[in-house]
Amino acid sequence: MSIEVVINGRTRQLQSDPTTPLLYVLRNELQLNGAKFGCGMGQCGACTVILDGQAVFSCVTPLAALRGRSVRTVESLGTASAPGALQAAFIKHQAAQCGYCIAGMIMRGQALLEKIAHPSDEQIRAHMEPSLCRCGTHTRIIAAIREVAHNKAGAA
Amino acid sequence: MRNKLIVASGAAVLMLGGLYAWTREAAIAPLQMVPAPGGQDSHRDGARIVALGDCMVCHTAQGGAPYAGGLALKTPFGTIYATNITPDPTTGIGNWPLEAFQRALRRGVSRDGHLLYPAFPYVHYTRMSDNDIALAYGFLMSRTPVQSIPPANDLMFPLNFRPLLAFWNLLNLTSGQSAVPADTGQIARGRYLVDTLGHCASCHSGLDPIGGERKPAFGGGTVDGWHAPALTTLTHGNAPWTEAELATYLRTGLSLSHGAAKGPMQAITEHLAETNEVDTKAMARYLMTIQTQPATTTSIAAPPVSRGDGAALFAASCAGCHGAPAPMMRLAQRPSLARSSAVLGADPSNFILTVLHGVDGARMPPYAAVLSDGQVASLAAYVRSDLAAQPSWSGVSETTAHLRQEAPQ
Numbered sequence: 409m410s411i412e413v414v415i416n417g418r419t420r421q422l423q424s425d426p427t428t429p430l431l432y433v434l435r436n437e438l439q440l441n442g443a444k445f446g447c448g449m450g451q452c453g454a455c456t457v458i459l460d461g462q463a464v465f466s467c468v469t470p471l472a473a474l475r476g477r478s479v480r481t482v483e484s485l486g487t488a489s490a491p492g493a494l495q496a497a498f499i500k501h502q503a504a505q506c507g508y509c510i511a512g513m514i515m516r517g518q519a520l521l522e523k524i525a526h527p528s529d530e531q532i533r534a535h536m537e538p539s540l541c542r543c544g545t546h547t548r549i550i551a552a553i554r555e556v557a558h559n560k561a562g563a564a
Numbered sequence: 565m566r567n568k569l570i571v572a573s574g575a576a577v578l579m580l581g582g583l584y585a586w587t588r589e590a591a592i593a594p595l596q597m598v599p600a601p602g603g604q605d606s607h608r609d610g611a612r613i614v615a616l617g618d619c620m621v622c623h624t625a626q627g628g629a630p631y632a633g634g635l636a637l638k639t640p641f642g643t644i645y646a647t648n649i650t651p652d653p654t655t656g657i658g659n660w661p662l663e664a665f666q667r668a669l670r671r672g673v674s675r676d677g678h679l680l681y682p683a684f685p686y687v688h689y690t691r692m693s694d695n696d697i698a699l700a701y702g703f704l705m706s707r708t709p710v711q712s713i714p715p716a717n718d719l720m721f722p723l724n725f726r727p728l729l730a731f732w733n734l735l736n737l738t739s740g741q742s743a744v745p746a747d748t749g750q751i752a753r754g755r756y757l758v759d760t761l762g763h764c765a766s767c768h769s770g771l772d773p774i775g776g777e778r779k780p781a782f783g784g785g786t787v788d789g790w791h792a793p794a795l796t797t798l799t800h801g802n803a804p805w806t807e808a809e810l811a812t813y814l815r816t817g818l819s820l821s822h823g824a825a826k827g828p829m830q831a832i833t834e835h836l837a838e839t840n841e842v843d844t845k846a847m848a849r850y851l852m853t854i855q856t857q858p859a860t861t862t863s864i865a866a867p868p869v870s871r872g873d874g875a876a877l878f879a880a881s882c883a884g885c886h887g888a889p890a891p892m893m894r895l896a897q898r899p900s901l902a903r904s905s906a907v908l909g910a911d912p913s914n915f916i917l918t919v920l921h922g923v924d925g926a927r928m929p930p931y932a933a934v935l936s937d938g939q940v941a942s943l944a945a946y947v948r949s950d951l952a953a954q955p956s957w958s959g960v961s962e963t964t965a966h967l968r969q970e971a972p973q
Contacts, residue, residue, distance in 0.1 A: 427879035449884050450929030462933035469934050470880030472873040538929070 413474045415440070416484040426472035431455045433471050434481060442482035442511040446540075453539030456512035457481050463519040463538075482511040485518065493559070494518055497552035505543035513539050517553040526557050587727035591677045592667065594659035610703025613696050615835045616761040616843060617689070619704075621828070622646045632656070632710040637683050638788060641775060642719035644683045652709035665701045666694070670739060672729070679729040681717070682736065682775065688763035691740030696761070736776040754850025757843055767792040767828065782854065789970040790827035791911040795851055800858040802954075803903045811848035815841060820897055823904040824927070826918055874946025877939055881931060902952040912957040915944055916964050937964040 410421040415438060424433045434440040434457070443466050446454030450465040457466045458480040466479075486492035491499060494514055504510045513536070520527055520535045527535070532553050541549065614620065623646045625634035633648040651658040657665065657675070664675035672686035673679060680686065692700075722728060740760075758764050759781075769777040770785030770792075778785070784794035798805040809819050817825040817833030825833040836844055878886075882901075885892045892898050901907050906914040919940055922930035935943065941960035948954045 426873065426876040429880045459933060464933050465929055468881045468884065468929060468931075470873075470877045472876035472880065473935055473939050 411471055411475055413471075413476070414478040416480055422471060424471055426470065428471045429467050430457070430459075430469040430471060430474065430479065431466040434466060434479075440481050440483050443515075444508055444511060446508070446512075451540075452509070453512045453516060454509050456515045456539060458515055458519050458522075461519065461522065463516040465538075480515070482514055485514065494521065494552065494556050497555045498549070501548045501552040501555070503545050503548040503552045505541075505545050509539060509541045513541065513549055517549070517556075521553070521556060527553075529554065532557075584727065587679065587730035589667070589671075589673045589677045589679075592661060592664040592675050594653075594675065595661050596659075606699060606702050607706055610699040610701075610706075612839050612843075613700045613761065614703050615838045616757060617700065618762065618832055618835055619649065619700070620835060621831045622683075623649050629708070629710040629712065631704065631707055632712045634712065634714040636715075639683060639775065640771065641723050642717065644681050644717050644719065645714035647684075647714060648710065648712050649704055650707050650710045650712075651705045652711050655711050655713050656709060657704065658709055662698060662701050665704075666697050669697055672733065672737065679726045679733070681719075681726075681729065682732065685763040685766050687737050687777070688760050688766065689740075690737065691756075691760045732774065732776070735774070750846045751850050751853055753843070754846035754848070757847045758850050762847065764795065768795050786913070787828050789913060789917055789967050790829075791909060791913045792829075793905065793909060796854055796856045797858070798851065799855045801908060802952075803905070803908055807848045807852045810851060811841075811845045814844040814847055815839075819899070821899055821903060823899055823906060824923060826906065826914065826923055830924060870942070871945035871949065872942035873939065874942040874944075875950065877935065877943045878946055881934065881943075885928070900951070901947055904952075907947055907952050908954065912944060912960050912963055913967060915947070915957075916940060916960065916967050919943065920964070920968060932968065937961045937968075940964045 410423050411426060413420055413422055415434075420438070422433055422437060424437050431443055431445060434443055435445075443457055444454040445467060446452035448467050450468040453465065455465055455467040456463050457469075458464075459469065459474075460477055482495075486495050494517055498504065498510065498514060503513070516536055516539050517532075520532065524531060529550065532550055536546075536549065536553070620630060622635055622637060623631050623633050625632070625636075625646075628634050629650070631648070631650045633646045635646045637644045637646060648656040650656040653659045660668075660675045667673050668675070668680060668684075669686055669689040669692055671690065672682060672684060689697075717724065765777050765781040767785055767787045769779075769781045769783060772778050780796075782795035785792045798810065803822060805813075805819075805822065809821050813819040813822065813825065814833060814836050816837065817830055824830075884890055885898075886901050887893070888900070893900070906918055909915075918928065919935065920930060920932040922928040931940075938961050941964065944960045945956050948956055
């Protein structure tokens with residue numbers, strides 16, 4: 409019995425057991441390896457994806473909860489040769505050091521920018537708080553998100 | 565005829581004037597300068613009194629300066645914003661003499677004479693000892709002054725008319741004595757800490773229709789959507805509290821037999837952690853003396869609720885921490901959800917709010933964006949029936965929908 413979920417805009421029939429956390433479905437069944445396993449307990453944010461417009465920890469998101477819902481991963485934002493706006497800003501600001509948290513950071517930042525087009529620094533900090541970076545590149549991560557927010561302001 | 569009219573209108577004016585005077589007390593002259601701070605010892609004792617009185621929990625906004633007020637207190641009558649109690653002379657209590665501070669605690673009157681709303685628990689503080697009031701005053705006056713005016717209260721008519729509080733006080737305020745109770749044993753100390761300083765009944769009694777505390781006290785209430793459990797039935801049910809467990813919980817916010825403090829209680833236990841252990845032990849001792857006899861329960865078979873995907877949702881979302889083999893259970897010895905107060909309670913609100921918003925401090929992640937109202941209900945049905953062997957809660961899906969609005973993160 410499969411479960412129908414929209415992944416990055418495509419409707420997929422997923423075969424994994426309903427008790428499987430979304431992270432394992434993405435990485436093992438769909439080979440979408442952007443989201444990372446960090447803690448497996450919703451504490452670090454490395455596995456963050458966007459579910460129906462909101463950032464969630466995919467490691468504690470049950471496949472059983474996802475019937476008919478829409479999931480987006482970092483792979484939906486762009487490719488290595490044609491990165492999306494936020495990905496390009498992360499590259500420009502060299503916001504990654506080891507990079508393990510970055511897919512989650514980008515998806516959490518993306519969820520914020522889709523909800524609030526021009527977030528204040530305070531809003532960025534509050535929103536990004538659940539995602540941890542052990543290397544300490546937070547100021548660069550904030551700079552990258554801020555740049556996209558400001559560019560959007562210029563375009564508007 | 566005309567004379568009678570003059571006398572009658574004169575009497576009416578006198579009555580109205582008298583009524584106004586009765587509802588407003590005299591202003592107390594402001595201090596010209598902030599009093600010199602007391603010594604280190606008195607500050608340490610004052611800090612302890614302020615922690616036991618939970619002043620900071622309400623008088624500090626989220627992310628705001630300590631004691632500068634601005635926290636929104638939602639009441640059934642509208643929103644009240646906590647005042648600034650830093651020693652700022654213009655926006656705080658910097659120009660309040662001790663006499664004014666004492667009157668505020670004893671009778672709910674501001675320095676300038678206007679009546680304070682009873683969200684400020686003066687009906688409890690009224691029985692504080694003179695010495696404790698002076699210590700709290702000395703400590704607060706030694707804090708960093710912050711210039712900050714809280715947002716205007718948003719209360720329904722006619723409650724935004726403060727003089728009406730005089731009538732409320734007539735019904736609800738029994739002005740306290742200035743002395744410590746003659747009996748100074750551990751139970752009396754505990755009663756003083758629970759009833760007077762800690763004002764536990766403010767949340768754990770619930771409110772009557774005019775916002776007074778329900779009597780008899782401690783029958784349980786609701787705060788920001790959270791259920792504040794009855795304190796008179798702690799020894800009932802499947803997971804009865806012991807005095808030692810209660811003392812540990814009050815001081816650490818965690819009971820290895822009943823779970824962690826959540827919602828408004830979490831901040832309270834964080835402040836109680838700063839107090840003397842002897843005080844939390846006294847509180848636990850006193851609370852044990854107010855337990856009622858368990859009624860002989862006639863179990864009513866609730867209609868079984870479909871648990872749908874509950875088991876699968878639990879396996880993916882919860883078992884990583886709450887499953888028996890999880891490190892949190894095996895190594896950190898956290899209690900099984902089968903013993904959790906939030907699961908065993910008759911009211912599902914605390915379970916639902918914990919699932920939706922998690923527990924602060926990255927202890928438990930929020931599931932509001934992950935689970936639908938119906939999925940929270942399936943999860944609740946599974947946890948209640950399969951883990952805790954309790955009859956199902958009813959209306960969990962509807963309550964979840966309601967609580968999503970009630971207490972946004």
